[in-house]
Amino acid sequence: MSKGGRTFFGHPWGLATLFSTEMWERFSWYGLRAILATFMAASPAHKGLGMSQETAQAVVGVYGALIYLVALPGGWIADRILGARRSVFWGGFVIMLGHISMAIPVTTSFFVWLGLLLIISGTGLLKPNISVMVGRLYNEDEDGRRDAGFSLFYLGINLGAFFAPLVVGWLAAGDRWHLGFSAAAVGMALGLLQYVWGGRNLRGIGERPGIRLTPPERRRFGRLAGLGAAVTAAALGPWAATGMLTIDRLALAITIVILIVPVAYFTYILMGSHSLTGEERGRMKAYVWLFVAASIFWMIYDLAPSKLLFFAADHTQLSLFGLPIQAATTQSFNPLFIMIFVPVFAALWVKLGVRVSTPQKFGFALVMVGLSFVVMALAASLATGGRVSVWWLVLVYLIQVFGELSLSPVGLSVTTKLAPEAFKGQMLGIWFIAVSVGDAVGGQTGRLSHYLSDPAYYLVLAIMAIVAGLALFLFTRKLRVLMAEHYHAAAMPPIR
Template sequence: MGNDGKTFFGHPWALATLFGTEMWERFSWYGLRAILATFMVASPAHQGLGLSQETAQAVVGIYGALIYLVALPGGWIADRILGARRSVFWGGFVIMCGHISMAVPVPSPAYVWLGLLLIVLGTGLLKPNISVMVGKLYPEDDDARRDAGFSLFYLGINLGAFFAPIVVGSLAAGDRWHLGFGAAAVGMAFGLLQYTIGGRVSLRGVGDRPEVPLHPHELRRVGLTAAGVAVAVAIALGSWAATGTFTLGRFTAVMTAVIIAVPIAYFGYIMLGAHDLSEDERSRMKAYIWLFAAASIFWMIYDLAPSKLLFFAENNTDLSLFGIPIHAATTQSFNPLFIMIFVPVFAALWVKLGDRVSTAQKFGFALVMVGLSFVVMAMAANLAESGRVSVWWLVLVYLVQVFGELALSPVGLSVTTKLAPRAFKGQMLGVWFIAVSVGDAVGGQTGRLGDVMSEPAYYLVLAAMAIVAGLGLFAFNRKLRAMMAEHHAPPAMPPVR
């Protein structure tokens, strides 16, 4: 499939369409993420929502958690109702509407909450299915070219993530928050335009139809169920609000509990249900649960970048690099920059090390790295008690964290598919993202620790949790490797974010 024989770096031209679409979608996502928390804590006099830092951190955590959680129903909708191609289009359209809603310059926060809801729903449709479409561009037995194609695709992700905070942060400076939100909307509009025009020829036949379409009576039943759930949630929230006890902080705590319950219920269903699991499958699942918990701890710390670390950049650092003034949002570009630099290095390293380094050891290394990054943050916070510190502290923090991400994120999906019982192979692909969801939600709640401890102590507590968990994986590496029947390391791939 192609466009008059044209190729994109030797790959089908359709990859260029999907590359650009995802790059602009990530531009809109990371652009919003780079200013959302600071917008929420800005006072109404400065066109913000006037929330406390703790509440804003919790809201950003739940927002990120839901983004990854709704990827599961988003994939199901594509498989059974819309097909991947239409799911990506409508997902992008809903995302754009969400950013437009947030860009409306009115005092009421209703448009903000509506916008965030739309972005969550739209991303759930777009994010998992555009990756599926990339995979469909290649024959099933062409693993090498598919891996290379995904590497190019992930480059688009990180390009969008790198430029978005710089552009959106600059536009939003001086309390022009809604201009920044508008830029995110324009970015998604560019992505939709490219997807529509470029896909007319190059994407023909790729994800046009659902894999296993629902029968009309099944579709009606699903529609009625979805409507019933929506009504029940609306009634529950309305009743809660009517009692006068509803607050954003309590709402995020309830949502965090619900999100944590999802994997507990799912793993309980697999391990305790009558699924005729073999002893090997049961052993591998026990090992996977430990890896899942470790990954959740990693993301709990790593995804504090758009909240806790952003506040630190805004309030405690001298925002200047090489003598050039920068905005706090620009610090969110450090992470994707380091990913683009070090992905080839780590990919070559894992190939060279081969099966000498197990999955548990890679996860353990990742946890130690993310823990050490918060030891650095504790040192910076301690110095910041006497005045602003250099922004290079944050540069170091993000560098160390990226070393951890490149050890954990690339193998996450691979080890998930490897350890999943045969009866749950398809479903388990989405479980890895639930680990991100749990980590984001819990990380958002850690802001409450600020009420009982100092800033340096906060970072040290989280650092200790990660380092102890990482050392635990090293200590039990041999046992975990035996439980997983691991004889070779999963293939190294760039991280999917």
């Protein structure tokens, strides 16, 4: 709800509170992300976990996938139990505990896994609900400041994402991993302090659940949660007891479960006994293709904190403008380019209007991310004889950002436009499952390294993306007919 008095760049002052909270939360998330894979692959002599790079890539992929998957139950908990405001606080608190757990300087990996589990759980509570609170700062959907307010909010995300690898990477240098994890914990703590201190600017915003669970529903929820935990324990227990539950197998099992979710959901919508109109059914068929395209895009794009980070550490001359940098610093290139080019692409899409369709935007994004891995294949070929310039990675991230700014901003919009009327609320979560699928499968592509050289690995993924992108261009007319596309998908800033 909008309020009189002082404003934050012309917006409700509550936006300043949420801007800062999200900036610090993203600082903690991207800070951990910038060192997690290299920490896991570092030998015990270097205070790491001693995993192979392929296993570390699989873990980072599943970790990112679960972050997006748990946003679905996180939103439900806020709607039915806690309310958005308390969900954001407790989510941030659990995230902070997770980073503290990882910062404990002990040789056992128990606190690392505990920390990751806490961070996943906390992010599921915080991430979807803080965006909901931003929307509720404004009185009506047609409030002209809403889009500009979200743009400011996403600027906070990218500021946190830009500075985190610089700070955390520098602190973690020289095997000081736990200092890096501590910095992430401090970042989340600052976000929480600021959230509590600025709480007076959020009165009436997300204080109560939308539809609170009744006592019988609470009991039913408790029984279902207990049953789910029991089934999971029963499924994993025998593996663990016999020593067959390796990290690689667990990551693969989680990936398979994540893949089943959208397949089952789309089958349920298209094959179930729902009274879909012919137009709704056609739109859903078109959306399945866009969902697959988005999953392929994120599969490659989100290899940045694993495969590309390893390339930076092992095969790159870590010097920029004559100054030494850390491998983690390369993770700051992406948010920097996003901040630079968001206004450029926003103006471009407004200028082009409906002349560029949604399938064409998705196709362009896939071609761009594919070309970025053609560049990686060239860099990897040159790196066989030594280290290559870091400018290769600068070029890779620049090309990838061109792709992201073509796909990510219209994802939620096209989801709401194509969803059948009876499934609009649920379908918003499905868009984020595309990211989840991409991250999980991307982690598993590390297995290809056993059979392919690095240049061939990058080239295989590049060809996959480019072929998928060209297919979207080729079938654009057919997809537009299925979509009944007569609208311009609004280009909001990317949500990451």
